[in-house]
Amino acid sequence: MATSEVIKLGGVRLSFPKLFTPKAFVDKDGNKSSERFEAAFLLDPSDKTHAAIIADIVEKATDLANEQWHNKIPKSVELCFGYSDAQAIAVGDLKWHGKEKEYDGYEGMFYISSANRTRPTVVDRDRSPLVEADGKPYPGCIVNASITLWTQDNQWGKRINANLRAVQFVKDGEAFGAKPVAAEDEFDVVDGDEDDGFLD
Numbered sequence: 001m002a003t004s005e006v007i008k009l010g011g012v013r014l015s016f017p018k019l020f021t022p023k024a025f026v027d028k029d030g031n032k033s034s035e036r037f038e039a040a041f042l043l044d045p046s047d048k049t050h051a052a053i054i055a056d057i058v059e060k061a062t063d064l065a066n067e068q069w070h071n072k073i074p075k076s077v078e079l080c081f082g083y084s085d086a087q088a089i090a091v092g093d094l095k096w097h098g099k100e101k102e103y104d105g106y107e108g109m110f111y112i113s114s115a116n117r118t119r120p121t122v123v124d125r126d127r128s129p130l131v132e133a134d135g136k137p138y139p140g141c142i143v144n145a146s147i148t149l150w151t152q153d154n155q156w157g158k159r160i161n162a163n164l165r166a167v168q169f170v171k172d173g174e175a176f177g178a179k180p181v182a183a184e185d186e187f188d189v190v191d192g193d194e195d196d197g198f199l200d
Contacts, residue, residue, distance in 0.1 A: 009112075014143045035117070045109070
């Protein structure tokens, strides 16, 4: 297995996060893998900073693939990243088109999916730890993240995967699906203890 240096993703949108509660993957034959934490990140190819990150991801993936498969990358190799419209990506001599992604927020974006069996570090803007009850990060918000790429060649297939290391909440974004309800938007402060607590 070959592993890349750390790749930092700055100001990206978070999608399909499983940052606090892991889930197991089940393949087409019903085989269940170990539980893992997951997150996907969306980058805008028209943004110069994101375009540079995308180029770095593809370059590092190419180097890893050539190292793993001795400059003869199998056509069966799958990638954990791609463009939502399935435009071609060249990894070594391999041109990979991927699959179209029609999820909320994916149109025109570059995506990269990551996972880890160990819980990633999840922090707020000030680097204080976040827990699930904080309601962030949530799908659609803007985050910073760090990942590494690694090669897989086993009974689960030949792939270039991303290892999820850490996520930092940066700011709110348009939520995918339902954003957690904020208490301050729903309720007034209840004064005293003489009332039964019911809303009028």
